[in-house]
Amino acid sequence: MENDVFPRIGSRLVGELTAPDFLRVARRIEERGAIESAHRIMQNCGQIMRYAIATGRAERNPVADLREALPPTQKRNHAAIVDPVELGGLLRAIHSYRGTIVVQTALKLAPLVFVRPGELRQAESEEIDLDAALWSIPASRMKMKQAHLVPLARQAVDLLRELQPLTGRGRCVFPGGRSVKRPMSEAAVLAALRSMGFDKSTATGHGFRATARNLLDEALNFRPDIIEHQLGHAVRDPNGRAYNRTTHIAERTKMMQQWANYLDKLRIAPMAD
Known part of the structure; x- marks a missing residue:
């Protein structure tokens, strides 16, 4: 907003702005x-205009008139490594x-x-019970707007305990x-991956979800519904009712520990000659 919007229309009265103003x-x-940035920024502008209408500062939302004016974004899957050797x-x-x-x-x-990158970086101390x-x-903070429970493997607990004394x-x-x-910034993990030589077509923070989905099924043989639960996706029973966050928690806890052990095994495996 500071780079693209405020310098051009930030000084204008919100009720005077028109669709061509936003289109420019x-x-x-x-x-x-x-x-993609153009679409996101116009979404933000639309939210501002809706608030302006609600508070009597404007009579209509001209951003809505741009629906067909912007070129569509291309839907892309997040890059993910699903080969065990490459993952190691x-x-x-x-x-x-x-x-x-x-x-x-x-x-x-x-x-x-x-978890999703935003869910990870925005984690709060009061949400995590290391003893449990x-x-x-x-x-x-969940995409599906349903509370989510993540069992923490021993390795995850150790990492978080080591971090506590350093960050308070x-x-x-x-x-x-x-x-x-x-x-921390949403770009921090992505920037770290890039600095290690993994480009956007190879690995992303979000890609760890696809990695887990594939290998938990193919390598560790966990049931797809258990995996989908742990991914925080909507999973329903035979009657169409959504399961709650504690459903299959024992199996999910077992799965998360086996997954952590599997990752350790891949990481310490000797590299191929």
């Missing part, structure tokens, strides 16, 4: 090839990374818990470099 902003973003190499690189301790820990934890080895993510006991488990009151 979007076109400048498109010109540098950032189509990625894990070794992660454990050799020499960035900040916060980013190091987030990188090591990401494949163990395979459970992480309870509130519904407000503040609200954020992974505080940012500029303020301990705010979580």
Whole structure:
């Protein structure tokens, strides 16, 4: 908003803004090839206009008129490594990374818990019970808007215990470099992967979810419904009712520990000649 919107329309009265005003902003973003950013920024502008209407500052939302004016975004799958040998190499690189301790820990934890990147970086201390080895993510931070329970393997608990003395006991488990009151940047893990030589077509923070989904099924033979539960996806019983967050928790706890052990095995396996 500070780079693309405020310099062009930030000084204008919100009730005077028109669809062409917003379209000119979007076109400048498109010109540098950032189509997805143009869509996201227009979504933010639309939210502002809806608030302006609700508070009597504007009578209509002109951003809604741009629906057909912006080029569509291309849906892309997040890059993920699903070959065990290649995954072992990625894990070794992660454990050799020499960035900040916060980013190091987030990188090591990401494949163990395979939550969405935003759910990981925004983790709060009060959500995690290390003695019970459970992480309870509130519904407000979940994509499906349902509270989610993540059993923590021994390896995950050890990582979080090692982090505590270094970051204190503040609200954020992974505080940012500029303020301990705010979580680390959403780009931190991605930037670390890039610095290790893994480009966007090879590995992403979100890709650990696809890695887990594939290998938990193909290599460790866990039931697909158990895996989907742990991914935080909507899974329903034969009557169409959604399961709650504690469903199959014993099996999921077992699965998470076996998954962590499997990752350790891949990481310490001797590299092929």
